[in-house]
Amino acid sequence: MINVQVVSAVRKIKKRAFSQCSQLMNVRIDEGLEEIGDSAFADCESLDCIDIPSSVKKICERAFYSCLHLKNVELPKGLKSIGEYAFWNCKSLLDIVIPPLVKVIPQFAFDGCSELRNVTLPKELRKLEFRSFCECTSLSTIVIPPYVKVIGNLAFFGCSELINVEFPQGLEVIGDHSFQRTSLHSVSIPPAVKVIGKFTFSECLLLEHVELPAGLEEILELAFTRCTSLHSIIIPPAVTVIPHGAFSHCLGLTDVTLPEGLEKIGNNAFHTCTSLNAIVIPSSVTEIHEKAFLQCSELTHVQFCREIEEFISGESMRGWWNGGVLGISLLTYSFFVQCNIPKRVGLVEATSWRRSIHDMLSRIPSITREDLISYFLSIDSKLFLYENLKDAPLLLELAINQSSGIVNTNIDAILNGDLISRVLSYLTEGDWEEILYQVPNSILGRAYITKRKSTFDLPIGFMELRNI
Numbered sequence: 001m002i003n004v005q006v007v008s009a010v011r012k013i014k015k016r017a018f019s020q021c022s023q024l025m026n027v028r029i030d031e032g033l034e035e036i037g038d039s040a041f042a043d044c045e046s047l048d049c050i051d052i053p054s055s056v057k058k059i060c061e062r063a064f065y066s067c068l069h070l071k072n073v074e075l076p077k078g079l080k081s082i083g084e085y086a087f088w089n090c091k092s093l094l095d096i097v098i099p100p101l102v103k104v105i106p107q108f109a110f111d112g113c114s115e116l117r118n119v120t121l122p123k124e125l126r127k128l129e130f131r132s133f134c135e136c137t138s139l140s141t142i143v144i145p146p147y148v149k150v151i152g153n154l155a156f157f158g159c160s161e162l163i164n165v166e167f168p169q170g171l172e173v174i175g176d177h178s179f180q181r182t183s184l185h186s187v188s189i190p191p192a193v194k195v196i197g198k199f200t201f202s203e204c205l206l207l208e209h210v211e212l213p214a215g216l217e218e219i220l221e222l223a224f225t226r227c228t229s230l231h232s233i234i235i236p237p238a239v240t241v242i243p244h245g246a247f248s249h250c251l252g253l254t255d256v257t258l259p260e261g262l263e264k265i266g267n268n269a270f271h272t273c274t275s276l277n278a279i280v281i282p283s284s285v286t287e288i289h290e291k292a293f294l295q296c297s298e299l300t301h302v303q304f305c306r307e308i309e310e311f312i313s314g315e316s317m318r319g320w321w322n323g324g325v326l327g328i329s330l331l332t333y334s335f336f337v338q339c340n341i342p343k344r345v346g347l348v349e350a351t352s353w354r355r356s357i358h359d360m361l362s363r364i365p366s367i368t369r370e371d372l373i374s375y376f377l378s379i380d381s382k383l384f385l386y387e388n389l390k391d392a393p394l395l396l397e398l399a400i401n402q403s404s405g406i407v408n409t410n411i412d413a414i415l416n417g418d419l420i421s422r423v424l425s426y427l428t429e430g431d432w433e434e435i436l437y438q439v440p441n442s443i444l445g446r447a448y449i450t451k452r453k454s455t456f457d458l459p460i461g462f463m464e465l466r467n468i
Contacts, residue, residue: 001021001023001024002023002024002025002026002046003024003025003026003027003028004018004024004026004027004028005027005028005029005030006027006028006029006030006033007030007032008030008031008032008033009032010030010032010033011032011033011034011035012033012034012035012036012037013029013033013035013036013037013040014037014040015037015038015039015040015060016037016038016039016040016042017037017040017041018040018041018044019039019040019041019042019043019044020042020043020044021041021044022043022044022045022046023046024041024044024046024047025046025047025048025049026047026048026049026050027041027047027049027050027051028051029050029051029052029053029056030053031053031054031055032053032055033053033055033056034055034056034057034058035056035057035058035059035060036052036056036058036059036060036063037060037063038060038061038062038063038083039061039062039063039065040060040063040064041063041064041065041067042062042063042064042065042066042067043065043066043067044064044067044070045066045067045068045069046069047064047067047069047070048069048070048071048072048092049070049071049072050064050070050073051074052073052074052075052076052079053076054076054077054078055076055078056076056078056079057078057079057080057081058079058080058081058083059075059079059081059082059083059086060083060086061083061084061085061086062083062084062085062086062088063083063086063087064086064087064090065085065086065087065088065089066088066089066090067087067090068089068090068091068092069092070087070090070092070093071092071093071094072093072094072095073087073093073096074097075096075097075098075099076099077099077100077101078099078101079099079101079102080101080102081102081104082098082102082105082106082109083106083109084106084107084108084109085107085108085109085111086106086109086110087109087110087113088108088109088110088111088112089111089112089113090110090112090113091112091113091114091115092115093110093113093115093116094115094116094117094118095116095117095118095119096110096113096116096118096119096120097120098119098120098121098122098125099122100122100123100124101122101124102122102125103124103125103126103127104125104126104127104128104129105121105125105127105128105129105132105133106129106132107129107130107131107132107152108130108131108132108134109129109132109133110132110133110136111131111132111133111134111135111136112134112135112136113133113136114135114136114137114138115138116133116136116138116139117138117139117140118139119133119136119139119142121142121143121144121145121148122145123145123146123147124145124147125145125147125148126147126148126149126150127148127149127150127152128144128148128150128151128152128155129152129155130152130153130154130155130175131152131153131154131155131157132152132155133155133156133159134154134155134156134157134158134159135157135158135159136156136159136162137158137159137160137161138161139156139159139161139162140161140162140163140164141162141163141164141165142156142162142164142165142166143165143166144165144166144167144168144171145168146168146169146170147168147170148168148170148171149170149171149172149173150171150172150173150175151171151173151174151175151178152175152178153175153176153177153178153197154175154176154177154178154180155175155178155179156178156179156182157177157178157179157180157181158180158181158182159179159181159182160181160182160183161183162179162182162183162184163182163183163184163185163206164184164185165179165182165184165187167188167189167190168190169190169191169192170190170192171190171192171193172192172193172194173193173195173197174189174193174195174196174197174200175197175200176197176198176199176200176220177197177198177199177200177202178197178200179200179201179204180199180200180201180202180203180204181202181203181204182201182204183204183205183206184201184204184206184207185206185207185208185209186207186208186209186210187201187207187209187210187211188211189210189211189212189213189216190213191213191214191215192213192215193213193215193216194215194216194217194218195216195217195218195219195220196212196216196218196219196220196223197220197223198220198221198222198223199221199222199223199225200220200223200224201223201224201227202222202223202224202225202226202227203225203226203227204224204227205226205227205228205229206229207224207227207229207230208229208230208231209230209231209232210224210227210230210233212233212234212235212236213236214236214237214238215236215238216236216238216239217238217239217240218239218241219235219239219241219242219243219246220243220246221243221244221245221246222244222245222246222248223246224246224247224250225245225246225247225248225249225250226248226249226250227247227250228249228250228251228252229252230247230250230252230253231252231253231254231255232253232254232255232256232257233247233253233255233256233257234257235256235257235258235259235262236259237259237260237261238261239259239261239262240261240262240263240264241262241263241264241265241266242258242262242264242265242266242269242270242292243266243269244266244267244268244269245266245267245268245269245271246266246269246270247269247270247273248268248269248270248271248272248273249271249272249273250270250273251272251273251274251275252275253270253273253275253276254275254276254277256270256276256279257280258279258280258281258282258285259282260282260283260284261282261284262282262284262285263284263285263286263287264285264286264287264288265281265285265287265288265289265292266289266292267289267291267292268289268291268292268294269289269292269293270292270293270296271291271292271293271294271295271296272294272295272296273293273296273299274295274296274297274298275298276293276296276298276299277298277299277300277301278299278300278301278302278303279293279299279302279303280303281302281303281304281305281324281333282305283304283305283307285337286334286337286338287334287337287338288330288331288333288334289330290327290328290330290331291327292330293325293330294327296325299323299325300323300325301323301324301325302323302324302325302329302330303324304324304333307342307343308333308336308337308342310342311336311341311342311345315345315358315361315362317361317362317364320364320365327369328364328365328369328372331372332364332376335376335379339376339380339383341379341380341383344383344387345357345383347387348383348386348387350386353386356382357379357382357383357386360375360378360379360382361379363375
């Protein structure tokens with residue numbers, strides 16, 4: 001069967017009516033037809049031309065599925081819906097004008113139409129669904145109509161010749177992988193977009209300029225990975241996380257501006273950005289993954305906030321800090337910020353206590369990666385002990401003054417009793433809460449601190465009081 005004519009009395013071409021008619025080349029349909037059913041002409045490999053009358057309102061799923069030689073289709077102006085996979089893999093299709101009443105381009109509708117060069121979308125279109133124009137490798141430009149709110153996942157994935165896309169101002173969602181492996185040169189994201197999806201612009205090798213809107217809140221994993229021509233990026237102020245691989249392998253990236261308010265830089269966020277030589281970390285960042293800047297071969301300096309930079313210099317850590325670019329430096333930075341180490345060390349007044357913390361900090365580069373977190377915890381614990389022991393003399397005096405039968409100058413009586421144990425237990429791990437609410441203004445004399453230990457088995461922490 002080579003030629004088919006559908007007469008005017010037919011209102012619907014039923015499901016699979018001409019499916020797999022491999023010799024069918026020409027179809028003429030008279031006015032009166034309203035619906036082309038599911039898979040009606042699916043796999044008609046020789047079909048190259050079809051006239052669809054103005055009476056057709058609906059083209060169902062897979063209606064022209066894999067019609068490999070179909071070149072020209074004129075859709076009627078009264079058409080209201082196009083089904084999923086309707087023109088999937090129509091590799092010879094050259095142009096398509098979507099009629100004005102169509103509101104949605106469904107999933108896989110024109111997927112794999114590798115010769116499709118021109119697409120005209122209607123003004124009233126609302127949504128482009130999953131893989132709607134995926135791998136249309138001859139498509140060079142697309143204008144997204146003004147009322148489209150959602151561009152679905154993989155909508156234009158693999159459109160390797162796509163160099164220009166015009167987004168509407170009201171666009172809200174750009175889906176995962178939606179423009180991956182395209183040839184876009186420049187992208188300006190509309191102000192209503194809150195999220196850039198996973199792999200959205202990844203492997204856009206010619207993408208040089210990206211403008212992100214001020215209201216953007218999230219950039220998802222690998223969103224711009226392997227955009228090798230991208231030179232600079234300004235992250236908007238509402239973004240709190242640079243996630244895994246977001247800008248990895250952006251070989252031409254030289255300028256990155258991170259906002260105050262950013263909290264985390266994730267694993268491989270800027271992996272192999274080999275042109276990046278410096279970056280400024282906002283003071284709001286509390287976590288940087290040790291591999292965030294892995295293989296950034298030209299990166300010589302990561303500039304942190306003034307408090308961290310001054311602390312590093314003051315503690316003589318520059319010798320191993322190496323500009324903050326190493327994984328151990330980034331992990332240490334996260335520890336410093338999360339545990340407020342610079343401020344806490346600055347409040348330690350006793351010289352020997354400060355020396356003890358300094359020695360622990362200097363040993364950080366010698367600690368194995370597996371033991372580093374526990375080592376950080378030991379530093380934090382030591383500071384916690386010092387902070388609490390600061391109040392020990394005051395609390396001890398209160399305890400002594402309140403304890404009947406003990407004269408506060410009788411050192412032996414003090415040491416032989418349980419007061420020190422009770423106070424230090426409270427300070428380090430106990431719950432002797434009543435002392436907190438009754439601290440006097442006077443200061444305990446230091447005589448008892450210098451008492452020889454001799455026969456006394458003093459509780460843990462007591463000897464640290466010598467340094468107050």
